[in-house]
Amino acid sequence: MSSPIRNLVSGSRSAGLQHFRASERWVSRVPCTITTGYQVKEFLARYPGILEEYLIENVSTEFLEGILIRKRAESRKPTDVGATSDRERSQLKLERMYTEIGIDKLARNICECSSDEEILEKIYEAAGILGAIVEAEKRSMYMTDVNNIDMYRYVPEQKSHRKHVGPMGLKLTVSAHVAFTKQSVNVADLPQDSRFPKGVGLGDDEAHHVIALPVLLETGRCLAVLEFTRSWERDPFSKREYEMAHAVLCWVASCVQKLKMNKLLKIQARLNQYLLQSARSLFDDMQNIDLLITKIMTFTKELVSADRCSLFLVDQVRKELVAEFFDEGKSSEDGTPLYTKTSQIRFSVEKGISGYVARTGLSVNIRDANSDERFNPEVDNKTGYRTQSVLCLPIHGKTGVISVMMLLNKQEERFFTEEDERSFQSFSVYSALALQYARIFNQLTHQQAKYKVAMDVLEFHIKGPDSEVQELRKDPYIPDDKIPYAFWSFDFFINDDIVPDLPKLFIKICTDIFGPKQFDLTKLCRFIITVRKNYRPVTYHNWQHGFTVAHSLWRIVKLCDNAGFDKVEKLALIFAGISHDIDHRGYNNDFFRKLQQPLAALYSTSTMEQHHYRQTVTILHAEGHDIFSSLSSEDHSRLLELIRLNILATDLSLYFGNQKFLAGLSAKGEFSFESNEHRKALSSIIMTAADLCAISKPWETQRPTIDNLYKEFYEQGDIEKRKGFKPMPMMDRLTQEEVPQQQIGFIDFICKPMYTTLSAILPETMPLLTGCLEVKERWKIVISEKETKKSTLIKSNV
Missing domain, CATH: 3.30.450.40 (GAF domain)
Structure with a gap:
């Protein structure tokens, strides 16, 4: 309401009221509860449109002009000595704020708070000072919910310091509006402002002029709202008062933000310290x-x-x-x-x-x-x-x-x-x-403990029976008259009669190459009995196959004694041969990979070969099996590494690189036993040649061996079919008619090139090449006989 109208009501009270009551039409619009001049003033302040309409329709021009003359005279009177302008009055207020009230000290106190509750107390104290500066009749502080939903009035004299006043939002109270919009407001006429239908949070009907200011943090969150009010009898808050309150509150908010940042830095420092301590604990204990x-x-x-x-x-x-x-x-x-x-x-x-x-x-x-x-x-x-x-x-x-x-x-x-x-x-x-x-x-740590326990159990169970060890130890040497004649050639074949004597024949091989004093005989007996026990009873990759490979290696090393292999290399070949398929399960590496077996996860390449080597080392490290204890530590380490390489060489996927390398050296005449690299490649080819030596045996013994091999293949193929995989042709029992062609292809692709290269470097191994070529011819005869029989059958049917 403008100053002239307000003075009209207050300065000419009796005349205005007399005119107001003179009209029955206007009297009927006044609430019956208005009985005093103060209530009339309050009503007109809230509804100035009624007063304006009444004056225009019922009051003379002379009456209004007289009132305006008196009002102008009143406005020219000095209001404060030494303060003739709003700017000067504001300056005085600021000086008083810094000197008498001490808000600068209050700001410093805010920065020294240690808890959120102390911060709220200091902000509320600052609100009291600021209210005095802007000459507010009442002040209130509202806290916002951290989830930006509800508001609470701060009541320090109450234990909880909080009183719920409603949600944040528009078209509610002044504080709800400010908290929601995060913008300050200076309301000159609260009852007539449609933005705030619910007035102020206090529910104060006398509040007519309002300043509401948000305390904003750097994150954008509204921490609190300060609200200052005056009744309608007072002047509205001036623009300068509003700006001064806003500026001071921004300063207070900066102090709060600084405190928050300090607390955050302290928390971060504690967090960093904790992380360092955790890292130390993690690695130290x-x-x-x-x-x-x-x-x-x-x-x-x-x-x-x-x-x-x-x-x-x-x-x-x-x-x-x-x-x-x-x-x-x-x-x-x-x-x-x-x-x-x-x-x-x-x-x-x-x-x-x-x-x-x-x-x-x-x-x-x-x-x-x-x-x-x-x-x-x-x-x-x-x-x-x-x-x-x-x-x-x-x-x-x-x-x-x-x-x-x-x-x-x-x-x-x-x-x-x-x-x-x-x-x-x-x-x-x-x-x-x-x-x-x-x-x-x-x-x-738990798995290591379990591993140690498992190794104790395994060591107990993998060991050959003491009774068998003692029996062999009493009579370790086989008489010459019981040694098969073919034992001294590549044609040696293990029949059922000779199986019980294989441990003695292995001792014969060892003493023949290394002499009777190279090994502790008891340990050697225990070792070979344990190795035999650790081969599984599969149809092909069994104990007999392991011995056959060791025998073939012995013949190569024996016949090529002057080739240039030293003792450690010879030991590595013989003992890799006897151990190269320990714990074979009858399946190839691809089987473990396709079926995602644990061994494939343990060894990503050369799965079974690496497992065979691990088992070999386990046996060698078992109590009473350290047959190489007489070697120096350097030779012992070298021997184990060579055994590893030799066993891995039996993986056919590694054969092709060795074959190509050696064939190139042989063709150029560049192979040299003086080269460690050349000798390692040759050892790898020798291991493959011995592993496949069944292909070079005489036909009458080679065919039963092939039958056992395919039985194993077909068992794997059957499992793969049940698991939804398509097996290789040689592992599919539905392709049995193709066995002769498969064997001829295997000889041409693998065996013939391998034995050709080997015999070129070591001519003493020529019988292996000759034998496999003879087997190839016999397979051709089988094919021919089948075709002849098939043709005869067709003709007879015709």
Whole structure:
């Protein structure tokens, strides 16, 4: 309402009221409760349009001009000595604010606050000072909900300091509008302002002029709203007063922001220190996962100011949550939280708030636990502890949620905030890393313990029976008259009669090359009996096959004694041969890969060959099997490496590179026994030649061997078919008619080139080439006979 009209009402009270009451039409519009001049003034202040309409229709021009003359005279009177302008009055107020009231000291005090509650107290104190400066009749402060939903009036004399006044938003109260828009307002006429139909948060009907200012943080969040009011009898807040209040409050907000940043930096510094301590704990004492868990619990409590906390590990296999430490609110003398360790408590991930977090990976922030149906009050009923607010958070790992942190009762506040959740999210990344590695380390330690136990059991079971060892030790040498004549040639074939004498024949091989004093005879007997036991009873890759390969290697080494191999290389060939297929399961490497067997995961290349070598080393390291103990440490290490290379060479996928390399050297006449590289390649080819020596045996013994080989192939093919895989043709029993062609192809592609190269370097091995070529011709005869028989059958049918 303008000054002339207001003075019309207040300065000419009797005349104005007389004219007002003179008209029955206007009197009928006045509420019956208006009985005093003050109530008339309040009514006209709220509804100035009625007064204006009345004056225009019922008051004379002379009457209004007289009032205006008196009003102008009043406005020319000095109002304050030494302050003749708004600017000068504002300057005086600012000086008073800095000197008498001391708001600069208050700003410094804000920066020294240690808790959010202290910050609110200082802001409320600043509101009191600012209200005095702008000469407000009343002041109020409203806090905003951290989730930007509700508003609370700050009432310091009440214990909770809060009184809910409604939601934030438009078309509500002035403070709700300011909190929602985050913009200050200067309302000159509250009743007539359509933006605020609910007035002020206090519900004060006398509030007519309002300044409302938001306290904004750097993040954009409105922390609080300060509201200053005057009644309609006072002048509205001037533009300068509004600007001065706004400027001062921005200064206060900057102080609050600085304090928040300082607190954040302190938290970050503590977090960094914790991470360093965790890293030290992780690498210095990774076995102590209990210490790591309690550290995570302690720091999380401090990080979000929780009263109690629990940490649950997720058992992915059993789909359960596991807890061992419990927070009963106890502390040590230095204030460090103490946790009670009990036997494991397990419960399904389908239960409770923590189970929900474990299943979904989502955080849960509950302000009133007892009003949430997911909360189980049984623990509170048993312990007497009163749970009010709950913050339950997931700790994510590579495989999903690996643990759940539950925090109870925010200290100094009614509930946990979104800021608490964000702080924990940053910290949880490092907690997950620490927990993951601690868990892996503990699993590794556990697996190592299991491995040692398994090795003890394995060592017991892989050892050959002592009775068999003692029997062989009593009579280790086979008489010459019992040695088959073919034993001294590549044509040697193992029949059922000779099988029991194979351990003695292996001792014969060893003493023939290395002499009778190279080995401890008891250890050698134990070794060969154990090796025999560790071959599986498959149809082809069995103990007899292992001995046959060792025999072929012995013949090559014996016949080529002057070739240039030293003792260690000879030992590596013979013992790699006897051990090269230990624990063979009757399946090739591709089978383990296709069916995703554990061995394929353990050894990505040359799966079975690496397994054979591992088993060989296990036997050599078993008690009483150290047959190479007489060697120097250097020769012993070299021998094991050569055995490894020789066994791996029996993987046909490695043959082609060795064959190409040696064939090139042979064709150019560049092969030299002086070269370690050349000798290693030659040893690899020798291993392959011995492994395939069955292809060079006389026909009458070679054919039964091939039959056993294909039985093994067909067993693998049958399994692959059942698993939904298509087997190779040679492993498909439906292609049995193609065996002769398959064998001829195998000789042409693998055997003939290999034995040709080998005989070119070592001419003494020519019988192997000759034998495989003779077998090839016999397969051709088989094919021819089948074709003749088929043709005869066709003619007879015709």
